[in-house]
Amino acid sequence: MSEFFTEAVLIATIASGIRFAVPLLLAGLGEAYGQRSGVLNLGVDGVMLLGAFGGYYTVLKVGNVWIGLLAGLGVGLILGLISAFITVTLKADQGISGIGVFLFGLGMSDLLFQRLVGTPRFIDTFPRIEIPLLGDIPWIGEMLFRQNLVVYLAFLAIPVSMVVINRTTFGMKIRAVGENPEAADSLGVSVAKVRYATMLIGGTLAGVAGAALAIDLGIFQQNITNAQGFIAIALVYFGAWRPLGVMLGALLYGFVNSLVIQWKTLGIITDSWSDFAAMAPAIITILALVVVATRFRAPSALTKPFERGE
Amino acid sequence: MADTPMMEMRAITKRFPGVLANDNVDFDVRAGEVHTLLGENGAGKSTLMKILYGLYQADEGEVLLDGEPVVIDSPTTAISHNIGMIHQHFMLVETLTVAENVALGLPSSKGAFTDLDVVSDHIVELGGKYGLDLDPSAVVWQLAVGQKQRVEILKALYREAHLLILDEPTAVLTPQEVDQLFGTLRQLTADGRGLIFISHKLHEVLALSDRITVLRQGRVTGHATPDGATRSSLAEMMVGREVKLAPDKPDVTVAEPALVVSGLEVYGDRGLVAVDDFSLEVRAGEILGIAGVSGNGQRELAEAIAGLRAVTKGSIEIAGTDVTNNRPIEVRDVGLAYVPEGRMKDGCIASFTVSENVLLVDHRESRFLNRGLFDFGAIREHSQGLVDEYSVKTPTLETPVRSLSGGNIQKLILARELEGTPTVLLASQPTRGVDIGAAEYIHERLVTQREEGTAILVISEDLDEVFGLSDRIAVMYEGQVMGIVDPATATREQVGLMMAGVRPELSP
């Protein structure tokens, strides 16, 4: 046990927990926009996978990680548009069409990888940026302020989203459309437009999350997200549809994972228990869902396609 | 009044699959007047108004504003033409504040950010001018019904509506709230605004309107003015024949109390007491009507009696058996039949067939089973019997009830509930939203049932119905009985005051 409490180990546990949380945070935040407007998008993982491939492949070809991140963004944007078309315009069942998008992303990203790349090759990863002054703070500096730019951007997206959702007219429309689309519609708010917008935001963030994941790892391979997209969706419920809650959930998830791994490497968790340790995040999520479900209410129109009586 | 109407609809026709909702309708409004649209349920009033507000597109016809033809293809367009609409059902986002509901969809003075402080100030200002008192920062779900109504009006005024459509704005208000609303509306017409008013309450129509247009089956069937019309003349124009406003009731000797409610306390959905120390007896062979403005605990009372809502204090007895907090099925077994207020919500399963809906309560019964499996022969026979007896108009027994008319669905529910002569019949808003014709029929059935010795508790917001049907009237206000009166001697005004919370002994 004592080994765990060395400075370096503690700092590393938290720092890597934070990095682990970033893709979850981005994808979860995007999903929160959609759900606040009444759309459940179960296809996040598929979008992340394709975004991951797009980002990876671009960096491989172009050599610039930021262009790679943009590529992930573009992929996410397109898939967000397609998902919006399926769920908003065609009004398909949100849960199942999302599974379809997931399967498509899973297969397609692998297919593209095998055809266009084949042998896994490392790409550049994001350079670490040490924030002047803040980065020099003992402990805190090392944990928080010696990360890469994407980490900072992801955490910046939280307050931005809080402002967008709670303080802008657009955010008000999102909340209204997710709660009572008929009422919003009667005031001239286009339910479809708002939902397209949130789906585009959601897709974009999922694409960025995937690209950030692949570029941060410096590699792509089949199913690289390993169902992180689904975890991100669960985090939206966990966070009771609030950006801050999503962030807390993502951090908790990241910390639990890096703690479990750290304990495994230190022999605190023996291998025969490792399967159970791997269950922990899922079980914690279910328990959190129980708590949230009894305290908070989902947006009333969630999963319900909107149709103007006619 | 100006010569050109501020709004004119010409030869409007609107078809829904199989329904001609508006058939060549002409309708206009002049500045400073209240023009009332009158018609039975389904006559096409809301449809016409939704066309005017851009929610539906007319198949034929045109709309003119100040003499100029316009195309109103969305609510946004309507709003930009200074048309406002108060919908039949509240169009409010319950989780947003009053100010947010008002500001929704409007450009903000602060660009992308909301300007709720500015909006709030203006709300208070408008409220002061028109007697619409509200806290702009209150979250809507916390508001009382009357307050929600005010939010709706404010939304329209905030958008500078010159032409205001009010689709049944009084349905959920107390008589006093109605008076207050009418005060506001008169102020609006005095400002030169035009109002379209829709209501089924004929005395309100006579009190408020300048002109009246009657719709029947989608067609304009008549025009009237308040000075030249009476309630029964209006009813006749609506239905197309003479209408019996109250059923004939033979005398029946009442027997033992069949339903005894004593000291009942029940909580509502929001965790507040909805039924408070409520006591009542209904005897076999009598109809007890409960009058009251909606939201005064009637729904909770009915649900508690039916076993659908937990009772925290007091007791409920049916035919001498204590059924307090029993499961719904147990209460039914003792002899309760229940016609719920939400016909589509609670009373039937819209996608199920007529036969399947007949089975809703009785599907476990052995007479419909054969070795554990449904006996479709028996089920069909039984359903056909009920459909014939209650003249439910349906193409087949396999038709989903979704495609039946409201009146026929209500008859089907009634048929199902009255089957086997229940000890107690609890009927909530039995004729709400059904044709006058169907309503007449339903009233007759209730009277017949009374003769057969069933104790009947009718909950209704329709005073005409309560007066016409009841042997005794109990008035419910804030979860309590304000008093019990005899319909033969009591006046509407007395009952109205009681509905507003004034105890009879205090009234002059």
Added chain:
Amino acid sequence: GSDSESAPEGFRIGIVAPSASNDLAFTQSIVDAANALAGDPEILITDGTFVVEDAATAIRGYAADGVDLVIAHGSQYGGSVEQIAQDFPDTIFAWGTAADTFGLPNVYAYEAASDEGGYVMGVMAAALSETGNIGIVGPIEVGDAKLYVDGFKAGAESGGANVSVVYTGSFSDVALAKTSAEAFASQNVDVMSGTAQMVVGAVGVAVTEDILWFGTQSNQSELGDIVVASQVYKWEVVLEQILADINDGVKGGRVYEVNLENGGEVIEFNDDFDLPGDVKSLGEDAIDGIKDGSISTS
């Protein structure tokens, strides 16, 4: 290496393998080996069949199509091979990595002594480590992965290093592999190794944190100059032995292995890494010791 044996005229080989045939690892190693065979046999590949029953369908499909040799390249395919080989007694099956032919005359088994290469690299790792802390990232504690990890651990410990092992619990979770490597980095680990497809996540950390890396299953030198050496499988050694048998009229019932001794297992050094001579000779000594039996890898 043995003399290359030529496949008979018109010989057809079907390969069924769990991952992609260009994975630079498990599946690619067998595909490359088959392609290296003399006599130009026709090679048919069904890859990505991580579902056992799908693999079974493919194995059966090749047998039914009259393919001469069906290679079931995955330990988890054993049950299926046992069944199908009985239904197609004229078809020859090779199952790896495994050591059991189920007593069937038409089934070969082949495996890798991955502990041997692991041990050799462990010895060098211990010598290279300055902190004396070595970390190994594994997927699930089974089969070939466990063999390799155990061998590496034994070798490193023989050199006096302090070794910790983490099994992430997944063959595919790259992010977890990365987190594992980060955990090692925080514990003053300066040499790492690992196996299975998700291990690339750990290599990435090794590159950024400047931790030395030993690879396995394929030559990972191109991943960076932190890669010291890789253990590489040359399955053609096994396949040639099987072809030789076939040419001799034997159709199965034998178990073959790639190991340091028969040249089926090779330690490939990274030219970009400046390996001190003494460390390299420690490794070579270990190889010799294993070959002559004086060193035990467990």
Added chain:
Amino acid sequence: MTQAGGSLRVSSKYLAYLVPLGAVGFALLVATIMLLALDASPIEGFRALFRGAFGSTDALIETSLKATPLLFVGVGITIAFRANVINIGGEGQMVAGGLLSTMAALWLPDMSAFIMLPTVLIMGFVGGAIWGFIPGYLKAYFGVNEILSTIMLNVVAVQLMNYLLRQPLIDPAEIERGTRIPQTERLQEGADLPLMFGSDRLHIGPLLAVLAAIAAYILLWRTPLGYRLRAVGQNPDASRYAGIPVKRTITLALTLSGALCGLAGAVLVFGSEGHRMVTDGSTAGFTGSAGFNGIVAALFGGLHPIFTIPASFLFGGLLVGGLSLQRAVQVPSALILALNGLVVIFVVSTDRYRQRLRDQDARRAALQTVESEPAGDRGGGDEP
């Protein structure tokens, strides 16, 4: 209940069933484009696909075997969906069923098939039922969204499987050899699914699945319990009003749904070539994604157990044929997965259209007879 009606309705109804086929056709069109992009001949590919799926007795057998878990899961999904419960947990429930039945076969003494076979099938049923009960209970009594809880339980199930197959259930021979492949020993023969029609491959699994579909049909449309399931799915308020225990029924729906998925897991184990349970560390390695694909089969079948039978066989054929397509034109298997996703997307995207066709039908029929009535209030508005 059965529908009777005029010719207009019938044609519209057939059209409604053609819609998903159109969706498949569209997916195949996309497949053609993808094959061309991969430099593979679509003609040769599709020929291989068709041959591999339906072209010979062997192909038909493979297709039937592949369709079996799809059908079990599809029927289970249908029951849940009919009760308005979305079960995405088929994967985990299959694993749970597979595990419990495997334990039974492993730990019970060797017995004759007459006892052992029903026992393991029941255990599979129970294992899946437990895995369905948990999210069902959480949904009914705590309001936990079942889509998420079932997804999470998939994760838990796979770890449980990995643990059990690595530790307590592992084949002792694997430990002895040191290879430690996470698999059980060959399970007792009494639990083997018997073979049919003298085939050495075709076990009774497909038959059991078809029987399960028929049983589910009878349950849903001929029994009070099924009536309650559907009633709760269509209108929980009205159900509660009518005295149906809504929460219990919701729990039961997911439990039954899980149970059928559990049966699929058991059939996978005892009908497998190896007659043992194996893991590669992922759920899909055991289930072949039948827990997801079964949803597609159910949707294909219009959420009707009987129509789910042909839908499962069609879809099973697509999967088996996909493998032979891969063998024939040597394209990566990921292509099949991507196509799979497209089929799901196209089918659900056209679902709304299909419903509209059906509704139109019913409405038209209703109107033909009620023409005499006033236009009044169709759609039954119940508000003031």
